[in-house]
Amino acid sequence: MTEVDVRRKILADNASAAESLRESFRASSTLVVNLISSPGSGKTTLLEATVRALKGRLRLGAIDGDIATERDADRLRRAGIPARQILTGGACHLDARQIASALESEGDRLAALDVLFIENVGNLICPTAYDLGEDFKVALLSVAEGDDKPFKYPGIFARAAITVVTKADLLPHVDFDIAAVCDQVASLNPSARFLVTSARTGEGMDTWIAHLEEALARKRAEAPVPAGARV
Amino acid sequence: MTEVDVRRKILADNASAAESLRESFRASSTLVVNLISSPGSGKTTLLEATVRALKGRLRLGAIDGDIATERDADRLRRAGIPARQILTGGACHLDARQIASALESEGDRLAALDVLFIENVGNLICPTAYDLGEDFKVALLSVAEGDDKPFKYPGIFARAAITVVTKADLLPHVDFDIAAVCDQVASLNPSARFLVTSARTGEGMDTWIAHLEEALARKRAEAPVPAGARV
Numbered sequence A, B: 001m002t003e004v005d006v007r008r009k010i011l012a013d014n015a016s017a018a019e020s021l022r023e024s025f026r027a028s029s030t031l032v033v034n035l036i037s038s039p040g041s042g043k044t045t046l047l048e049a050t051v052r053a054l055k056g057r058l059r060l061g062a063i064d065g066d067i068a069t070e071r072d073a074d075r076l077r078r079a080g081i082p083a084r085q086i087l088t089g090g091a092c093h094l095d096a097r098q099i100a101s102a103l104e105s106e107g108d109r110l111a112a113l114d115v116l117f118i119e120n121v122g123n124l125i126c127p128t129a130y131d132l133g134e135d136f137k138v139a140l141l142s143v144a145e146g147d148d149k150p151f152k153y154p155g156i157f158a159r160a161a162i163t164v165v166t167k168a169d170l171l172p173h174v175d176f177d178i179a180a181v182c183d184q185v186a187s188l189n190p191s192a193r194f195l196v197t198s199a200r201t202g203e204g205m206d207t208w209i210a211h212l213e214e215a216l217a218r219k220r221a222e223a224p225v226p227a228g229a230r231v
Helices: A003-027 A043-054 A071-079 A096-105 A154-159 A168-173 A178-188 A205-222 B003-027 B043-054 B071-079 B096-105 B154-159 B168-173 B178-188 B205-222
Strands: A031-036 A060-066 A083-087 A115-119 A136-142 A162-166 A193-196 B031-036 B060-066 B083-087 B115-119 B136-142 B162-166 B193-196
Touching (some): A003 A096, A003 B003, A031 A043, A031 A205, A043 A071, A043 A162, A060 A071, A060 A096, A162 A178, A193 A205, B003 B031, B031 B043, B031 B205, B043 B060, B043 B205, B071 B083, B136 B154, B154 B178, B162 B178, B193 B205
Parallel strands (some): A031 A136, A060 A083, B031 B136, B162 B193
């Protein structure tokens, strides 16, 4: 096999594992959100704020991918939701088989959720190609990273259903043209939603939560579970 | 070939191409610095400040790796140095053959430099494994990215001869424990140098420039070029 053959086979195997995941998430009407960004854009912090906003109303859980350390899953467990850490060793992304095996080891705990967040390895490039059975991808971009990123990393911004600009509280201290970033995202993906948030001040969190709730309602409407099967 | 065989072959081919590059950089006493960080940590901004500090004293040049756009090379050309953009398409890192071919297309322009900066694709993971014939790697970490990154991305911080903390001007506005980051880096790589910088205020730039000049002096002492061959 050539390098190209190997890559093609890896992605084909992944796609088939992702399809099985998607089917099982459809059966349980679990909304699955795949969060992708650079290291340090604030994925875990956004999820902590999301848990604060939705706890008691929805059953949330998370799978965290990292090269090393259980730190992110620890933070989310402290926030009060079940979280499973996948340590990839050196690997730069999560794949569908890792998700399937994490769900299996957790038994029913992650299967019976309303929303499962998959916090991918911090990397704006490699995770883009791997379908994890999610309903949609979310790209995060912190205002400290600069306003040229969508055009420099077009793959993820073209594929993400929502782009979330984070750390908006830093805007007075950095050069970041929100309108320019919004234009770049719109030209890569005309149907993408675009949010500006700060987990620190709470800016934009209502809109983020509303998007999640709408998406969950849509998913339930599309694949209703049998009466009595939901708590 | 299995996936593991393919990966082993790719790295072996890369190592041999990197060795040829290293030999030619030794012959010209060109110091080669491979800059690796997340997207938006400030690699190009650090290089712009470096050019301002060293222009007229040293012949500098750059090779910029990006998924898309010529933006970084354009910025460095505007700063006044020759810069060659490598567009990787989707690839998440530069490899030694791309560097060799960029040098070839530039003819003598990049070959006769005192210092060649290679600004790798914005990615804290994948570029780590690819030797580009450099003298050393530099890892950049912006204070906005959080102080848990060395332990979460140990590969690059273990291999980088210098870790440069950037955007120190944002310290009053973010949670970032410099001592904790310094300890993490020291435990991963006891001989690494650790700098705190701000391209905006100039903090730490003197030390960065001094490190580059020392490294260049060491390289020239190790492989002196024939008398008269240097301008």
